[in-house]
Amino acid sequence: MTDSNPGYIVVEGPIGVGKTSLARRLADSFGSELLLEGADENPFLERFYRNPQQGAMSTQLFFLLQRARQMQELRQGDMFRPVRVADFLMEKDRLFARLTLDEQEYKLYEQVYAHMTVDAPVPDLVIYLQAPVDVLLNRIGKRGIGYEQHIDSAYLDRLSQAYARFFHDYDAAPLLIVNAAHVDLVNSDSAYQELVAQIERVKTGRYYFNPMPVSL
Numbered sequence: 001m002t003d004s005n006p007g008y009i010v011v012e013g014p015i016g017v018g019k020t021s022l023a024r025r026l027a028d029s030f031g032s033e034l035l036l037e038g039a040d041e042n043p044f045l046e047r048f049y050r051n052p053q054q055g056a057m058s059t060q061l062f063f064l065l066q067r068a069r070q071m072q073e074l075r076q077g078d079m080f081r082p083v084r085v086a087d088f089l090m091e092k093d094r095l096f097a098r099l100t101l102d103e104q105e106y107k108l109y110e111q112v113y114a115h116m117t118v119d120a121p122v123p124d125l126v127i128y129l130q131a132p133v134d135v136l137l138n139r140i141g142k143r144g145i146g147y148e149q150h151i152d153s154a155y156l157d158r159l160s161q162a163y164a165r166f167f168h169d170y171d172a173a174p175l176l177i178v179n180a181a182h183v184d185l186v187n188s189d190s191a192y193q194e195l196v197a198q199i200e201r202v203k204t205g206r207y208y209f210n211p212m213p214v215s216l
Contacts, residue, residue, distance in 0.1 A: 008074075008121060009085045009199070010173075012092060013129035013180070014159045015151065016136035016143075021186045022129070023087040029196065035070055035086035037063070046147035048100070052155075056100040060109060064093050068116040075121055090120040091172075095162050123173045125202055127195075129180040130164075133157050175206040183211045 009026060011019040020036060027034035039045060042062045048055030071090055097109045131139075133156045140148050167175065176198060183191045191211045198209045 007084065008124045009127065010089045010123040010125070011085070011087050011127045011129065012089050012163075012167075013131075014136060014156060014163050015148070016140040016156070017129040017131050017180055018139065018185065019129055020087045022127070023085050025186050025192065026196075026199075027085040030085065033084045035074060035084065035088075037070075037086075037088040038066060040145075041066065046150075049147050049150035052100060053102075057105045057109070060093070060097045060101060061112065063096070064109070064113060064116060067093055068120075071117070071120045075119065086123075089123070089126060090117055091166070093117075095166050096159075099158060099162050125174050125176060125199065126170070127176045127178060127199070128163070128167050129178050129185075130160075131179075131181040133160060135181050136160070174202050174204055176202050177206065177208050179208075179210045185211075 009023075011023040011026070013019045023036070024034065026032070042059060044055050044059040044062055048059040067088060067090055070086075074084065074086075094110075094113060097106060097113070101109055133153050136156050137151075137153060140151060167177065178185070178195065185192050185195055194211055195209060198207065201207070
């Protein structure tokens with residue numbers, strides 16, 4: 001740990017890109033509090049992947065309430081902890097809602113969102129992981145989570161494009177965009193140490209990190 005490390009780091013990106021694994025390693029390196037979005041706690045998620053139209057609203061509201069509660073706990077927590085790492089950005093909830101809900105559902109969702117997120121803390125750094133859809137599908141298949149096996153390439157493509165549009169205009173916090181297509185940031189010590197060095201250099205604006213390919 002050094003004084004140059006940000007105090008609140010968020011790792012983001014589409015399903016399968018490796019954000020939770022990276023968030024865990026960063027939290028371990030920095031000796032920090034770890035906030036995970038807890039997808040496995042959502043009782044509606046499997047229903048959504050089997051039948052998106054039927055399960056979208058309940059799935060999205062559960063995630064919204066869960067994430068808003070976590071943000072409240074973050075604000076009320078021990079402010080003397082040197083670093084906090086999360087694998088989700090509060091604003092990502094709207095990204096998924098816009099992708100999965102119909103117009104009437106989204107209008108209702110927006111009303112709830114406005115009341116739940118008025119004081120969400122802003123990260124000191126956001127790390128946005130990118131990878132092509134075929135890489136995401138391969139990683140999803142390897143980790144073998146049952147309900148995720150219903151995810152198809154068309155959904156992942158729409159999701160990846162939604163993330164790209166969102167971060168194209170994102171300026172609420174310093175942003176580090178990482179090409180995670182051909183590198184294992186968790187198990188490759190050299191790539192991981194390069195990333196940590198990048199994190200220490202990011203102060204404002206946006207940066208790009210394209211590590212050398214490492215065998216996955």
